[in-house]
Amino acid sequence: MSLWRDLDCEMQRLPLDLDTADRLLAGRVLPADAPPGYEAVASLLSGLRAHEEERSLRHEDSVLELAKGGRSPLFESMSTPRRSTLSRFKLAGTAIAAALACTTGLAFADSLPGAAQDVASSMLSKVGVTVPGPNEKAGTHPSVRGTSSPDVAVSNDTEEKDEAAADNGQGKGAEISELATTTELTGAKKGAAISTLASSGKSRAGQEGEAAADHGAAAGGAATADAASGGHSTAGTDNAAAGQAHRP
Amino acid sequence: MSFGQDFAPTLAAARRGDQRALADLYRAFQPRILRYLLTQEPKEGEDLASEVWLDIASGLNRFKGTESDLLCWMFTIARRRLIDHRRARTRRRTDPMGVEALPLPSEEFDPTRSLEEGEALSCLGMLPREWAEIVLLRVVGGLDSAEVAAVTGRKAGTVRVIQKRALERLAKLLSAGRERVVTR
Numbered sequence: 001m002s003l004w005r006d007l008d009c010e011m012q013r014l015p016l017d018l019d020t021a022d023r024l025l026a027g028r029v030l031p032a033d034a035p036p037g038y039e040a041v042a043s044l045l046s047g048l049r050a051h052e053e054e055r056s057l058r059h060e061d062s063v064l065e066l067a068k069g070g071r072s073p074l075f076e077s078m079s080t081p082r083r084s085t086l087s088r089f090k091l092a093g094t095a096i097a098a099a100l101a102c103t104t105g106l107a108f109a110d111s112l113p114g115a116a117q118d119v120a121s122s123m124l125s126k127v128g129v130t131v132p133g134p135n136e137k138a139g140t141h142p143s144v145r146g147t148s149s150p151d152v153a154v155s156n157d158t159e160e161k162d163e164a165a166a167d168n169g170q171g172k173g174a175e176i177s178e179l180a181t182t183t184e185l186t187g188a189k190k191g192a193a194i195s196t197l198a199s200s201g202k203s204r205a206g207q208e209g210e211a212a213a214d215h216g217a218a219a220g221g222a223a224t225a226d227a228a229s230g231g232h233s234t235a236g237t238d239n240a241a242a243g244q245a246h247r248p
Numbered sequence: 249m250s251f252g253q254d255f256a257p258t259l260a261a262a263r264r265g266d267q268r269a270l271a272d273l274y275r276a277f278q279p280r281i282l283r284y285l286l287t288q289e290p291k292e293g294e295d296l297a298s299e300v301w302l303d304i305a306s307g308l309n310r311f312k313g314t315e316s317d318l319l320c321w322m323f324t325i326a327r328r329r330l331i332d333h334r335r336a337r338t339r340r341r342t343d344p345m346g347v348e349a350l351p352l353p354s355e356e357f358d359p360t361r362s363l364e365e366g367e368a369l370s371c372l373g374m375l376p377r378e379w380a381e382i383v384l385l386r387v388v389g390g391l392d393s394a395e396v397a398a399v400t401g402r403k404a405g406t407v408r409v410i411q412k413r414a415l416e417r418l419a420k421l422l423s424a425g426r427e428r429v430v431t432r
Contacts, residue, residue, distance in 0.1 A: 015416075016412055016415055016416055016419075017412070018408045018409070018412050021408070021411050021412040021415050022393060022408065022411070024415060025383065025386040025387055025411055025415070026386070026392070027387070037419050037423065038415065038419050040419065040422040040423075041415055041418045041419045041422065044368045044371055044372075044418060044422070045368075045383075045387050047368040048287070048368045048369075048372075048383075048384070048387045048388055049387055049388070060271060060274055060275070060278075
């Protein structure tokens with residue numbers, strides 16, 4: 001008897017074309033007539049094709065029960081409850097309606113956060129429903145955070161303070177600018193004058209410098225050296241002469 | 249089994265609730281549907297087939313088409329039931345089967361003998377799932393390549409190429425199995 005290896009050598013498996021594959025799968029090729037190398041495949045397919053009619057049809061009565069309009073116990077036990085697409089839409093619609101009703105109720109009660117209350121107020125006012133605004137109960141302390149519109153409603157006091165501060169700052173700046181451009185002072189004295197004006201007289205910039213200028217750095221230093229040395233020091237006095245003496 | 253000329257009256261009668269007509273449809277298509285499901289889900293195949301017939305019974309009033317269309321519609325339902333079942337089932341551990349696990353033909357192997365069902369299914373288990381599904385729809389379901397394409401949502405040409413590759417792979421696997429027998 002030939003070994004399978006010998007048989008394979010004699011009958012090499014050929015490439016399968018699409019039509020032959022189609023006929024094999026359709027059961028139109030018997031294993032004995034299959035192309036070389038595909039006999040076992042044809043056997044496999046015919047094994048798959050074999051039917052067990054008795055087993056297949058043992059629930060036939062249940063189907064007939066179903067046809068009569070009565071639900072078979074078999075189907076009832078096997079069927080799983082499914083939510084239809086229609087009921088899903090209904091569920092989604094109910095959820096949206098509930099959310100809207102809840103939001104409107106909270107808006108009426110003025111219980112929403114500032115921004116949400118603002119949005120709800122403006123949206124509902126478009127459909128003729130009046131709900132309190134976000135600052136309805138705020139009195140003189142409205143919320144200025146979280147508003148959805150740029151035109152924040154603020155109190156008159158706050159506005160006045162801001163305007164006064166703005167005016168104050170603008171007037172002082174102009175005054176300083178005028179001083180800086182028109183004064184005849186120069187250097188440290190000009191800076192001291194500007195600083196004094198800017199700080200409303202609190203700045204002492206330039207004042208120490210004036211004292212030092214009055215005394216004179218060299219004179220002060222010379223006097224100090226003279227006192228410390230008991231009159232022996234020549235610092236600040238003889239330097240020039242010494243310089244002249246050393247010149248060739 | 250094919251209804252031929254009798255299909256339209258049988259379908260019309262089944263839609264009216266005629267028991268005999270529905271039984272005829274059931275006898276004609278249930279073996280293929282059940283076998284298709286059992287080959288992929290041996291344990292739950294019968295339950296799934298019953299669910300498929302529940303869907304068929306509830307949707308038959310809306311169906312319009314030929315016998316081939318009805319076959320495609322039924323297998324589309326069966327396939328979707330199978331996919332739903334697999335999705336619903338908790339992920340289970342699967343052990344991939346190697347070539348060594350292939351059913352080994354004996355030395356007296358007769359290539360003209362039909363393989364047992366278990367052997368054939370084990371071989372199909374070696375194929376990619378999409379390939380095995382197409383082979384099963386062709387062989388067990390009795391659908392042609394165009395009908396398989398309609399059921400699986402692929403092009404007919406793609407189905408033909410996949411089924412060719414599947415048969416070539418099967419031939420290779422079976423050949424490898426036989427060689428292992430000889431070299432033992």
